[in-house]
Every structure is written in structure tokens, then in C-alpha cells.
Amino acid sequence: MSESTGQAVHLAALDTFPRLLMHHASVRPNRPAMREKEYGIWQTHSWAAVAQNVRAIACGLAELGFKRGDRLAIIGDNRPRLYWSVAACQCLGGIPVMLYQDAVAQEMIYVLQDAEIQFAVVEDQEQVDKMLEIEAEVPLLRHVIYDDPRGMRHYTQTLLMGLDALQEMGRIHDRNHPDFLDAEIDKGASDDISVMLYTSGTTGKPKGVCQTHGAFIAAATGGMEFDRLTDREDILSYLPMAWVGDHLFSFAQAMVAGFTINCPESGDTVMTDLREIGPTYYFAPPRVFENLLTQVMIRMEDAGAVKRKLFHHFMDVARRCGADILDGKPVSVGDRVQYALGNFLVYGPLKNVLGMSRIRVAYTAGAAIGPDLFRFYRSIGVNLKQLYGQTETCAYVCLQPDGQIKLDSVGKPAPFVEVKLDDKGEILVKGPMLLKAYYKRPDATAESINADGYFMTGDAGFFDEDGHLKIIDRAKDVGKLNDGSMFAPNYIENKVKFFPYVKEAVTFGNGRDCVTAFINIDLEAVGNWAERKGMAYSGYTDLASQPAVYELIRDCVEKVNADLAVDPKMSGSQIRRFLILHKELDADDGELTRTRKVRRNFIAERYGVLIEALFDGRKSQRIETVVKYEDGREGRISAELRIEDAKTFAPQAAKQAA
């Protein structure tokens, strides 16, 4: 502890990101700050080079008239120059606002208007086109600066400018006013807003969360000390820059700890790039881990019998003792020997193929992770942990400490963080990482921070006997069935979604007599299963309607029911009836948020007929839906959906059935 406080003192003067950047540029000028796979190799930028580039961009922006407090929109994949633009904006005392790069132009209007954006740095022609499309709706927008000049030759719009030209302009500016930027950096204070992150908005319009340098630096420092991160870490930055997780891990922590960010070549090559880099520190939402595991299992199905047997044998060994070995708990010598052998034959190579050989710490968050999934990674020696946090808390509230990993909790309150529960079970947090305000929304700010300065997360949860926090559901989503028993939809849905065959689930039951569910099957997993069974199908809709698939899913649902029956609080909310949706829930259709969270109300509205059919006992229901294709065209699909019953369990009978 004394060591970490020493470091805290040392970092005290480094209380803004620009200062941190300049610090690294002088302390470790030649260490790699960023790598980007381009032209076939990992082009490396040292801290010194990054600082110079950031300077040039900042001065260029200033030359264009960018002032303190202005917002800079940043739209694109994880490219080094976009991260530099974030830092450059901060140098000038501006506020970077990252947008989700895969959103269509119309979806961007709101944020651009709300944040009163005048300057935008975008990745490429695709994003430029979006800006031009909505130019009329965002009249404040004055400058759009693009990173990649490809295809931009014939764009004559005066608001466009290449980042190269901007940097060149900035270098000249810097030469003419050598003290300008340092003075600007000096003006910065820890309490200044360093970034604005828009919450994805499960309900209502997105809100801009204003975070200060101090908040993110505190969150980053806490995480760094908690996991003993050094400047030698390698992290792969592939999650949207607009997401708080990426900003914490790829930007704030890298700036605090001085480690290296690695940007993949393109969205298609993330897996290859992950394997090449072999990060030591890794972050991914549960979905990514789940897809990886599914792929592992599918690829192993094609292996020869001997290899498959070997694999399953050692996976059994790992399941038995792997997690304990990782946690440093006592394990018998026999198991240790077996595990060591398994490590040589299976786990080691497996981690290598997945690009996880070098991982020291991996985190997942954003959604609940299935216990089997979680166990799998830990058992093969990947130190995967969960964390809990929101955009409003810099994604930093609870962390799982090494050696004390519980599958169904999110760990203990992180350093500097205070967590308590109110009388309704809602989680309240306080600490240096709290948001300063919602942008231009004093009402919302007042609503979410109570009089004692606690942020109300809106999540319901409780502490277990060891002081680990357990999350049940969104506090407002927790409802009641007509018989009065608790209905926590997310909790149930997550349990269903832990089955690889299920991609999404939406449950209904608040104010009803029983619980029912929509299911989305996982096309890849179920498709594979169908192929092995020799079933023919022509696509998602066809596969989803097959009776055998209904059987498969019913089996999953009933297992969940058995599981729920064990928990006295939850045994009343077993799923009575379900149907498999004829289309995949899609963010383009508004059914999911961009972070792939279910939009419950929207779905309830769109599929009202189906919900009624579920509750009134019908055997099937016709539905027609409008869908949006990738090119923006719309089409209709209609289908006759079957509705099936699932077995439920009496609370006392549950144990045997499970």
C-alpha cells in the first residue's frame, strides 16, 4: 500500500491527460505508445512521436478557431490519429465527443445537435458522407476533418479538410507560437471536463455524460494499482471509442500507466490481430468471449476422435481444478500434474490460438456473463474477471480481486469507491470517478445524484457474506407477477442466454399471471447443431420455425426453470410459455441499442400481438414486421409463429430435476 500511495503522490501533479501525455513523452520517449497494423506490419508510434502528433493536431485545431470548452466530435474505428485527436482536443481544453461509428447518419444528428458540434474529426469517406448527408440538420458544424484521404479527391466542400493538412497547419502554428500549446495545457485543471460520453439510452434520448480529467484519472489509477499494471502492458483497442470501456482501458489507463495501445488493421482482422499481438491486458464484453467459446467448441467438433477425447478429458481436469489453481487455492498433487500436462497439450495451445497466451488480466463487463463461460476461461488459466460500472462512473465501481473470484458477483468496491444500497435494494455509489453533470440537463443530473452526493445506478443488487456485490436487474425493471412474486426479467433472460443456442431472450410478466419469453436462436450454434443432425434449412426464419429447434430451446428453457425453482426469491417467475422469433433482433431496426441491449418497451410495442398471444394461450400467431436492410432499404417479412409451453417446477422438486 505504501508503494501505491507513493505513486499517487508522484502522479499528483499529473492531473490532466495532456500533462500525462507530455510526462510520458519525456520519461519514456522511445517506448511504444501505439501500434497500428498497417501495410502488413505493426507500425509503431513512440510516446514522443505521439506527443508531437498531438501537438500538431491541437495547434491545427486552434488555427481553425477551436476554443476552450468547444466540443470535438470524433467518429471512426480505433485509429491512432483519432485517439490523438482526443488528446489534442483535451490539450486545448476542449471536450471530445465520440460517436458510434456504425450508426447511420440520421442517428448521429441528435448528438451533434445536442453537443453543439462545430468541429468533427472523422475516419474516412464513409463518415464524411454521413456528415455531408446531415449537414443541413447540424448548421453549427463548420469543419469536418478526415483521417484517411482515400476517395476524397473530388470532394470540394469547403468544410472538409484532411488531417494531414491540419497537422501541417498545426506544425506551422506551433513554430510561430511555440509557447501557445504549453500555455493551453497549463490552463487545464483536474476538474475540467475531459470527455463527454453519450449514454446509449435504453429509454429516451441519449444524455451526454460529462467526465472530468480527475474522474477518469482516478478510475484509471485505481484500476492500475488494483491489478498492478505497468507500462509494459499491451492492449488491443477494438471496441467502439464512444463506449466508456474503451475510453477507460485504451485511453485513460494507457495515459496513466504508459502502456501500449494496439489498433487492429480492420474490423475483419481483429481475431488475427489479437493473435499476433497477444495482449497482456484485455477487455471484451461477454458476447466476444461467448463467440470465441462457441467457435472453439465448433472447431473441436471437427477434430478426430482421439483429439476430441483428449480435449474433453483435459477440459474436465481444468473444470475440476483450473480455477482453483489460478486462484492459488490448495489443489492435490495429482490434479496439479494432470493440469500441467493439460496445459502443455490443450490449454497452452488453445490460449495461443485464441491470442490469450500473454494475458495477465482480462476483464469483462457490460452484461452478465454465464457461469460456464466464465469458468471456462478461468479454468484454462486466463485471469478473466468481472467489473461493474456505468458511463456515469467511468465504468469503475466494483472489481473482482485476484484470488477471490465468484462467478455470480461483480467483486468488491474498487479503490476510492464507496458503495451502499438504499432500502429498495438500489445500488448507490460515491467517489472521485462520478460524473460532473449531464450535459445541459441539470434536471437529469439532479435526478441521478442524491442529496448526499451518491449516484443512483438504477441497478438492484445486494452484498453477499464476503462483501461481494451481486447484481439482480435494473431496479425499475424488477416487477411483480400478479401473485406478488418478484419478476426480474434481465436475471431470467441472462440465464436463458447462457445457453449457446440462445442469442437473445426477452421475458414478460410484470403485472401478469406468469412469465413468458421471446427467444432468438444463435444462427451459428443452432445451424451447426442442425447440420450435424442432417437437418436442411434455408435461413434464420426457416431454422427458427423447425419443431426440432423448438424442442432444443424448450430443453434450455426448462433447465432455466429448474434452476430458478431452487432460488426461493425467483421460483415464482419460471417461464411458462415461449416462442422463437422469426427474425433476429437488430439495432438497425431499433430493437437493440448500439451496445446490443434489449429495448424492452420498443419490443413490447412492436410485437404486442405476440405478447398477447403468449398470455392468452393461443397455439400460434401470425406476425408481419418491417425490417431495414444494410443498404437502408426496407422490406417486410411475415411468419406464422408457434407458441409452446415449457415445464415448470415446484420449488421443492427442483433439486432432482436439475
Next chain:
Amino acid sequence: MMMNDLIQVAPVAQPPVAERRIGDVILDLQGISLSFGGVKALTNISFDVREHEIRSIIGPNGAGKSSMLNVINGVYHPQEGRIMFRGELRQKMEPHVAAAQGIARTFQNIALFKGMSVLDNIMTGRNLKMKCNLFQHALYWGRARQEEIEHRLKVEEVIDFLEIQGIRKTPVGRLPYGLQKRVELGRALAAEPSLLLLDEPMAGMNVEEKQDMCRFILDVNDQFGTTIVLIEHDMGVVMDISDRVVVLDYGKKIGDGAPDEVKNNPEVIAAYLGTSH
């Protein structure tokens, strides 16, 4: 914000975007006749190609289109006629000499080097520009290695341009047809040609692949100012992207001019209706 409006309408003195300007004639073919042992492939054909233009050659199967390209880059030697390239009269010329003069091409049936990776295939396109000798190669040290790296960078730019980063180390034989076509274009581009001959670059492709290829061809023409002579069957594509079109039928020229002129030429219409096309 009044400022904003002003900027929008005012003709700001920005450097003009380099417009692709069609220049002088760089390739002039006069009275070309070619026969193989009595079979006439081309009869008295004359046409020219101007700098920076996209010049298409169309015609039914067996019209002599590919033979025409083969004459231009020296694979076939016409019995009659003369060829002027960049003001020089060429008599008998070998393909590698044509390559040295800046003429590159792709083939109707993919002519990639099957045993080599995508990277190596495209690297062969740099061959003419590499100066080290065999002994330096055997050492692979100093100058030779430096040269290899310099040209690798050029090749990587081509790979990036054609968006084939994901397959750079794949043996070309394992690639699907559409990608092989793209790699072949890459190999030609790596030579930084001033005249690019494309023999049915879109044959056998699906709509999406055709669109991609079209975009690449236009980009090449636009960004590098490369003059392009193109053989293509897809009339839509030809009419869309060509500056001028030559029509051949049974080895004779039956039409020449802008796409619209050619489209309305009765002889051309007859030739196309007369065949199964």
C-alpha cells in the same frame, strides 16, 4: 451563424482538385493486320489511345479483342501495320520491353503465379524496378534487403488500395475467383504502369465484385492518371466508365467513338444482334 453560410457560398480559393484531363494520343495503331497460319485474327485495324483516358474494346466472342491487346504489348507480332507508342515507332517488340516502357496488363483467364503467395505475386510486378543482382540476392544483406523492403512498402500500398490486406500471405491458388482477379490487377498496378491493359477484368464476377472492380478501375484512372485500355463484355459497365469505345467484329473495326455514338451505330447494333449476345 452567418459565417457558416458565407463559407458555404463563397468560392474559396482552394487548390483546384486535379481534374483528370484527357491528353494527347500516346498510343497510335495504324493498319494492324495479324494472322495465324492463314487464319486472319485482325484485319487493317487503326485506332488510337489518349493519355489518361479509359478506352474500351468491345465486340462479340472471337472478334479479336484479346489479340488486339496482345499486339499492343508485344505478345503477338502483327504482319502489317505500325504502332506508335509515346512518339516512338515500334517494330518487333518483346513483351518485357513493352513492360519496361510502362505497359502492364491482366489476362482474360487469370494468369497468376499459382505457386506463390499474393504478396509474392504482386512483388513480381516490381521486378523491373529492382536493381540488385543475383549475387546481392544470394547475400540478402545491405542493399538487397533494403531494396526488398522499399518495394515491399510499395506493394503494401497496392494491397491497401485493393483492400486485400487479409490475404496477403495466402497462396493465390486458394483464393476465390473474384479475389484472384483483384490480385492480378494488383500485380499490374505494382509496376506503376502508364498504360494498363485489362482483358475482361469483370468476367465471371457477381454484381458486388463487379462494382468493386469498377471502383478500383476508376480510382486507378483517377488517382494515378493511368491510361486504361479495357476489354469488357458487360455493356452497362463499358458505357458507364469508358471515354471512348472501339468495336471489333471478325477482326475488323466496325465502330469507334464516344459510348453514345457507338451505341447508336447501326453496324454495331447489327453485329450484336447478329450474334448470340
Next chain:
Amino acid sequence: MGFFFEVLIGGLLSGVLYALVALGFVLIYKASGVFNFAQGAMVFFAALTFVGFQEVLPGWTGLDADSNVVFWLAFVLALAAMIVLGILTEKVVLRPLVNQPHITLFMATIGLTFLIEGIAQALWGANVRGLSLGIADEPVEWIMESADILVSKFDLFAATLAGALVASLALFFQYTKVGRALRAVADDHQAALSIGIPLQHIWAIVWAVAGFVALVAGLIWGARSGVQFALTFTALKALPVLILGGFTSVPGAIVGGLIIGASEKLAEVYIGPFVGGGIEGWFPYVLALGFLLIRPEGLFGERHIDRV
């Protein structure tokens, strides 16, 4: 002058024999595009099998070793062995290699050469054996008397036999159904397939016929110089013949054989003494090579245009 003609005629007569071996190559190449380096080994195998049967048959049947019955029985058995060998080769070696580059097939037949040589010697032993066809190797008297030129009776017989064989094969291909099919196959594999000619059936027949040709060649060569391993070198004699005559031409094989036969003997006699002799081994190759540079497709080969 008489000596010159003597040498010339001797050369031409052995040229007929070269042509016979070359014919085996041409047949297979025409039908299946395989350059069968193992043709020489097949000649060796055929001759060895024949004398082998001649040796063992009296023991098995109690017949007199010199009887005609033994001769013809051995001939029939050897022929059967060659047909079996031909068909097996087609099925086991070539069919799996269909559509491979020609050069791969060529290398496969080099492997086949070793295989056949090994099997032949393992079955019948490696001793040099004599083989008699009942024709003495002595000058034909009336030619000697009338023109004062020595012409071996045996050579004349062999040449006649070979000529007859070539003629009958030509007739076979010209006038029988199988022959027509074979020519169709030689012209265009795809077209032949599309009109329903069973390609692999044809190949098997061709290999069998090539086996028969090898047997006749083996008997003649064997009778002349003994049945021994050196018979496999007949293939090396036939290669320049092929280059000269073209791989696909039957007349080419005959004319090429005559030219090579005559010129190598003449060269040996008239040039050999100046350079120490023994130039028979390479002279035909250099001749053929020089010829290749002028006319790469051979005397009767088809001109090949590279389509690109």
C-alpha cells in the same frame, strides 16, 4: 562407296528398330499425353518374361525346350503379362494422376521404369540370356553378290517384321472402331468424352498395345544382343527419334528412326575416329537438339500457338 551403303543400310535397319520402340512412346503419348519413359523398361520386361517362360515351360509341361509350341506358348504368356502390366499401369499409376502437369506424369514413368526393372529381375533373375528367333545373323547372299554389300539376314528379317507391325497398327487405327476412337481421343480429350468415348477404356487398350509393341521390340533386340539389362537403354535410343519426328506422329517415329539410325552409324564411322569414337551415345541427341532449335515441334509435330 559400297562401304558407305553398307553402313547406311545397317544404320537404316537398326533405325527401324529404334522406330519400333519410339512407336510405343507415340501411341501412349497420342492417347493420353503421357511421355512414357518406362517404354524401355517394358521392352526389357517383355523380353525377359518371354525367355523366362521359355526356360520354365519345358519343366512345367514336359515339352521339348526347342519346340515351336514352347516358343508360341511363351509368346502368348509374355503377351498376356504385357497386357496385364499395361492395364495395371494405367489403373494404378496414371489414373490417379489424371490432370496433373505433364512433367509430373513424366517423372512418374521414371519411377515406373525403376519399378518394372526391379520386378523383372526379381522374378526372372538378372543373368544375361540368349534368345533365338531361328534366323541366323549372316549376310544375305544375293545382295552381297549383286551389289557387293553386306546385309544381315537377321536385320532384314527384323526390319520386315517391324515394318509389318507398323503397317498393321496403322491399319488397326485407321479402320477399326477402337482405332477411330483412339484418334478421336488424341485430337481432343474433352470432345471425345462428350461424344461418349470411354477415355480410360481407350487408355487401357493403348497401354496394352504398347505392351505388345514392347514385346516384339524386346524379342528382336533380345535376339540380336541378348536379353539383358541394357535393353532398357532402347528407350534412350528412342528419345532423339521422338524429338526429331515429333511426339505425336507415327510416320514421324518411323522417319525419325531411320534418320537417327543411319546418321549415328555414319557419324560413328566417319567422325568417330577423329574424336576417339564412342559417339553413338550422344550424337543422336546433339543432332536432335540442333534440330529442335530450328523446328521445336519436330518433323511432323503440330505447331503450337500459345493462347493468352
Next chain:
Amino acid sequence: MLYREAGQFKVSYQEDQQIFPIRQDRVGFIAILGFFFLVLPFLASEYWLQAILIPVLIFSLAAIGLNILTGYAGQLSLGSAAFMAVGAFGAYNFMLRVDGMPFLVALAIGGLCAALVGVAFGLPSLRIKGFYLAVATLAAQFFIVWALVKFPWFSNNSSSGVISAQQIEILGFAFDTPVSKYLLTLGIVAVLALAAKNLVRSTTGRSWMAVRDMDVAAEVIGIRPMFAKLSAFAVSSFYCGVAGALYAYAYLGTVEPEGFNLDLSFKILFMIIIGGVGSIMGSFLGAAFIVLLPIFLNVAMHSLFAGSMPAGLGSNLELIIFGGLIIFFLIVEPHGLARLWQIGKEKLRLWPFPH
């Protein structure tokens, strides 16, 4: 399974273009090299060194030569043995006729003689292809051996062309023991193999392969087929020539032209077919295989028949097995042992996944 590639990323083209881009391969290769240089000389008996290791190395060099011509440049040659003969006799004559000729220089000159002769016999390749060319190389095979026998000058007037190689001496150190000869051969082969690898991964090698795969396309992008083919003949013959000289000096000591016959050419061809056409490593594998197989067969036969082995069966069996293996490899794995190795390596890299 043994590979741990995660984290081995390349930040420069130089790293990316290494011969062994994977660390484990690098380590393994150095270990093997170390074993052959430092350990084996102490472990191996004289018989092993003289009768197995030295010839394997020499044949590997010849096979690399043939592989350059056939595997990389696509020109089939049946005259490798003749080029070896030129190398052997060339080196011999320079050692004999030039006073104080250093051995290594003579070796190189022997190789250069072979290269010159190779270019001469490679000229037809400009006009003819495929087995036409193969037949042309047979001309070289027969002519060269004939010439070396017929012109006594080459063998310093010895009967039937037999030559006895002089003592090898470099900077006063006599290489007269099996161990020293082995180390010398190993050193030379290692250096030349590296050079060959460098050639085939550079522009030279790419133009060879381009001509091999599609000569018209190669010419159209500016590769001069004449230069590519003739340089392949020259380099190939150089390697064969050096191998031939070592064959005489480090292996047999006494050789005659007839020793470099067509059978030896075929043997080298078999080495590359079995080892791997178009692979430097395959050349080593193939050479080892072809040298070891007869020895292995011999041992097996002796233990099987316990001395009462039928006469000639061994050599015939060898023919049958060689012939059969060639056919087998061409059908089943045309790229030989090197490809099998490659496949095994890929499997290990993907382990535990099958693909």
C-alpha cells in the same frame, strides 16, 4: 502444440521477411544446427560420418541445385550428375595445374565451370519446354561423360578417366579425417543452402517461379525469360558442380566419369521428388531419405534372411521400392516430405484445432 505465437508481432518488414518468422522455428533451427556442428562430430562413428553424413550433405547440395532448376524455375533436368562431374573435374584440374591453388577457390571454380557448361546446355530451354528440355539435358549427360572419358587431358591422362583427388588443405590445416571433412562439408553446405534460400526469397527466386508458373505472364510484367532460365541453369549447375567437387574431395577421393552416370542423375531427381519439389529443406530430407533407405533395407534384409539372402534381391528390392515410392509420392504428396513437414507444422500451430 509447441507453438506460442501470440505476441510475436512484427514491427518492421525486416522482421516480417525473416527466413524463420516464428521464434520457435528459429530456436529449433539453431538447436539443430548446433547439434550437427557441435554434438554430432563427437557422437558419430567414422562409418557414420564418412558413409552417411558426408554423402547426405553432398547430395543435399546437388539436390538444392536441381531443385533450383526444376522446383523453382520449372525446368526439368536429367543431367545433374554430369554437372557434378564438371565440377569435380574442374576443381581437380585447377588444383592440379595451378600452383598453390587454395582449395576453396578451386571448389568455387569447379562450380563456375559447371555453371558455364550448364548455361550452354540450358540454351535450348529458351525455345523448348517440358520433356523436350528433359531430353536435351540427357544430351548433356551423355556428352559430358563421354567427353571426360575420351579426352585424357581432363583426367591428367589416367586410364578411363579416373582421378584421385588431392589432399584438402586450407590455410595449412589438412582436412584428412572424417570429422574434419564432415565439418568442412557441413560448413560449405550450410553457407550455400543459406544463399540458395536467400535467392529463392528474393527477386531472382520470384522471377524463376514466375517463369515456372506462367511464362507468358512473367514476360508481360517485365521478367526476361531468357535471363531467368539461364540464371537458373547457371546457379543450379554451380551447386551441382560444387557438390560434384565435394563428392570427389570429401567423400570418395577417387572418381571416374562413369560414376556420374544417368543413374546418379535419377537419384538426385528422386531426392527432390521425395524430399519436396520447390523446397530447400526438402532437398535435405530427400537426400537423407535416398541415402538412408538402401542402408536401412540392407540391415532389414540381413536380419530377415539372416545371411541366406537370395542374390540380387536386395538391389532389386531397392529398385522396386524406389520406383514405388516415386509413384506413391507423386500421387499422394507431389510436394514430398517437405510438404508433409509443413502440414505437420501447420497442425501443430493450430493445435488443438483441426483446421
